[in-house]
Amino acid sequence: MSIRTTEPVVQSERQDGVLVITLNRPHVRNAIDRTLAEAVDAALLVLEDDPGLEVGVLTGAGGHFCSGMDLKAFPSEGVPRVADRGLAGLARAHRTKPVIAAVEGAAVAGGFELVLACDLVTASDTSFFALPEPARGLVASEGGAIRLPARIPQHLAMEMLLTGSPLPAADAARHGLVNRLTGPGKALDAALDLARRIRANSxxxxxxxxxxxxxxxxxxxxxxxxxxxxxxxxxxxxxxxxxxxxxxxxxxxxxxxx
The missing domain is CATH 1.10.287 (Helix Hairpins)
Known part of the structure; x- marks a missing residue:
């Protein structure tokens, strides 16, 4: 039986001009329901509106990035888009500040689409990416089918989109989808290092x-x-x-x- 947490479903922490946004539903691998989507959106709006914040880092609690849309909530809530900003307020958002995805474990379905919406990606060498939507009768409609073929070779992207096959982070890095490949538990550190390097610029x-x-x-x-x-x-x-x-x-x- 899964253990639920009374902590906020999204945690935000400021670190020297960087806003670290942590998806915090580890009992369901940080699956996105309406509540989490709106909380991520709210954090991203803080990032946009606060002149003291220059870079965002998006990561997940409990050893996983995000397992995508919460399929238990889907029949009643639908796709957890927020206004015209798309899935979790990120997939279709018009942002002005960079966001870095720090990936541990699974980044699949909508979770992978959030990664694709970010500007840079760090990932541990034990993490993986996948778009298994067709196996659930769905389509990767929050950027997966649009962005992935532009990021990796066309035929590899089509294999992922049509079969749902996972892509290990090491292979993703070889194809340029990952900026920094790290050891387990080190993706956030690598993302913060990139954020500091961005902050050194105008x-x-x-x-x-x-x-x-x-x-x-x-x-x-x-x-x-x-x-x-x-x-x-x-x-x-x-x-x-x-x-x-x-x-x-x-x-x-x-x-x-x-």
Missing amino acids: PHAVRITRQVVAATRGLADAAAFTIQDPLTAAVFRTDTAAEGARAFCEKRTPDWSP
């Missing part, structure tokens, strides 16, 4: 870079530059750009404070 430049990548993905060069140039033109005239140049010349750490 927050404004990071946000504009994310925006350019999101707005130009899949476009031909000419169309991409047409979209990019209005977004980046003002960056070169900002005080932070001048500070970055001065700091480089003076061989010191830039001061990005307003």
Whole structure:
């Protein structure tokens, strides 16, 4: 019999400008029901709205990232999308700040789709990814069928999507889906290290870079530059750009404070 917890289904912890968001339903491998989805969404909105937060890290409690949508809740709750932001407020969200997935254990179905919605991924070498929706009469409709073929070789993506076959993290790393492969229990540490490296850069430049990548993905060069140039033109005239140049010349750490 599963043991339920009275702790919050999502835990948020601030660490020097980084918001660590932990899915906390370990008795069901952090499966996403309506309550958890809305709690993740609320945490992500805090990340977006708080100028003191620059990077988010999404992880799971109890040795697993996320087993996807809670199928016991599905008949009564449906897919736990939040407003127009999709599954758990992340899969379809228009974000301005980077989010890193720190994966231990299983990241399957909607859990894998949350990973695919993140900007960077760290994973332990004992973790794995899968999209088994067709075995449940469902479709990976929160980004799995759209994003996965763009991230790994087409035929491998199709095998995962059509058969539900799992992809071990080591193989995912070989195909570029994982930024850092770690030992067991070390994915969060690796994610926090990446977050610190991001935070060393201009927050404004990071946000504009994310925006350019999101707005130009899949476009031909000419169309991409047409979209990019209005977004980046003002960056070169900002005080932070001048500070970055001065700091480089003076061989010191830039001061990005307003």
